Amino acid sequence: MQNQTKKRILVAPLNWGLGHATRCIPLIHALLENEFEPVIASDGIALKLLEKEFPQLKAIELPSYNIVYPKKAQFFKLKLLKNSPKLIQTIKAESKHTKSIIIDYGIDGIISDNRLGVFSKSIPSVFMTHQLKVLSGNTTWLSSKMHQKIIKQFDECWIPDNCGEENLSGDLGHVNMIDIPIKYIGPLSRLKKTNIKNKYDLMVLLSGPEPQRTLLQNSLLKKLKNYKGDVLFVKGIIDDESKVFVNGHMTIYNFMTSKTLEKAMNESKAVLSRSGYTTIMDLAKLEKKAFFIPTPGQYEQKYLAKRLTELGLVASCNQKDFTIEMLETIDNYKGLKSTDDFTNYKKLFSLFQSK
Structure with a gap:
């Protein structure tokens, strides 16, 4: 060199x-x-x-x-x-x-x-x-x-x-x-907020180590069949290329690159995800409402979800307790805000x- x-x-x-x-x-x-x-x-x-x-x-x-x-x-x-x-x-x-x-x-x-x-x-x-x-x-x-x-x-x-x-x-x-x-x-966030019309009622954004990512994915795919609204589901699986599959009211991606993800999150009314810190920074940047399901056993994510719920910003619950009806509580919270x-x-x- x-x-x-x-x-x-x-x-x-x-x-x-x-x-x-x-x-x-x-x-x-x-x-x-x-x-x-x-x-x-x-x-x-x-x-x-x-x-x-x-x-x-x-x-x-x-x-x-x-x-x-x-x-x-x-x-x-x-x-x-x-x-x-x-x-x-x-x-x-x-x-x-x-x-x-x-x-x-x-x-x-x-x-x-x-x-x-x-x-x-x-x-x-x-x-x-x-x-x-x-x-x-x-x-x-x-x-x-x-x-x-x-x-x-x-x-x-x-x-x-x-x-x-x-x-x-x-x-x-x-x-x-x-x-x-x-x-x-x-x-730090790779994303930027844009004023764009909502296309999806709910975006599911998954990531994190296995096997918990797959366990939550399979549970949500089953439960969201009864969700009344359009769902964008991003599995968080990095393959050679981004793939999309439409199943009724659900549009499912294996993963999204930054630009595609930025547009999709801006087009989504609310986001369901883990309470990982990077996800929190992204949601704050985009000023989104959210529902958090912390990774079981991960004290950090449980703390962040509980703290933001107690501050009246984001709804959350434990993975084993989650039901589709809980998503109705999202609007009871202020949502995350950017400090810029x-x-x-x-x-x-x-x-x-x-x-």
């Missing part, structure tokens, strides 16, 4: 559903606009999605964390503990791989979205997360302490949220933390000019 004129920034999102990858899309666009050369690194569906969004950029496969949820929520923490030795091995392999990538591709800086082994002491390294506090039930203190210890290996921590009271992440992204500069960079804070990317990216 000789005759390099632009600084190369490695952008590495965690492959845990699609959220980490999709919220990196506006960052990658901002890097391009500010005369940097992004290099993408991930695995699985996260890497596939970013390759489709940025076919002109170099994409590198990283070792996979292979995060799989148990079918029963009560076994989630046990499964994570059981897999922790394998996870530690993957992080070590990821760290070794990162060292090679830095040399082979002339990397000048790193933005790691929750990939624990993607950092370097020799070049500016950023850790991006909305979780300074990692909820894990009665072990929250330990999981948070461990996470913060990892973050402290980086030069900066970027929180995709606002620092004031009008924020989206609540206690997750707002704790007192020392030894590392924390920057609130504002909510401007991110000064030139100032933010100045870190990569510092070494």
Whole structure:
């Protein structure tokens, strides 16, 4: 890699559903606009999605964390503990791989979205997360302490949220933390709001790790047969190409790229989805009403859904309790709103000019 004129920034999102990858899309666009050369690194569906969004950029496969949820929520923490030795091995392999990538591709800086082994002491390294506090039930203190210890290996921590009271992440992204500069960079979304006539009464937008994504998909496809209204159903399965299938009042996609998704969400009166943080940022940007079904066993999603419901913004319920009749409560809530804070990317990216 000789005759390099632009600084190369490695952008590495965690492959845990699609959220980490999709919220990196506006960052990658901002890097391009500010005369940097992004290099993408991930695995699985996260890497596939970013390759489709940025076919002109170099994409590198990283070792996979292979995060799989148990079918029963009560076994989630046990499964994570059981897999922790394998996870530690993957992080070590990821760290070794990162060292090679830095040399082979002339990397000048790193933005790691929750990939624990993607950092370097020799070049500016950023850790991006909305979780300074990692909820894990009665072990929250330990999981948070461990996470913060990892973050402290980086030069900066970027929180995709606002620092004031009008924020989206609540206690997750707002704790007192020392030894590392924390920057609130504002909510990140690849989508833009447009004033367009509603085409669908309800949009179902799925993502997240298996088998819970498939379990919710199959349950909703069955229950929504009795829904009175037009439904757009996006499964969140990344294939070689986007496919559409119409079944009565339901239009079903395997996945959508950013532009198609942006139009579809703007055309939808309400959205039914997981309460993943990236989805929340997208819905706030589009100022949409929603219904959340948090992933069973995922404390973070349960917290976010409960918080937004208690604030009177979004309806929600547990997966096992969901009925079609509950969708009638959506209009009882205000919906999510955009703060439209401007991110000064030139100032933010100045870190990569510092070494």
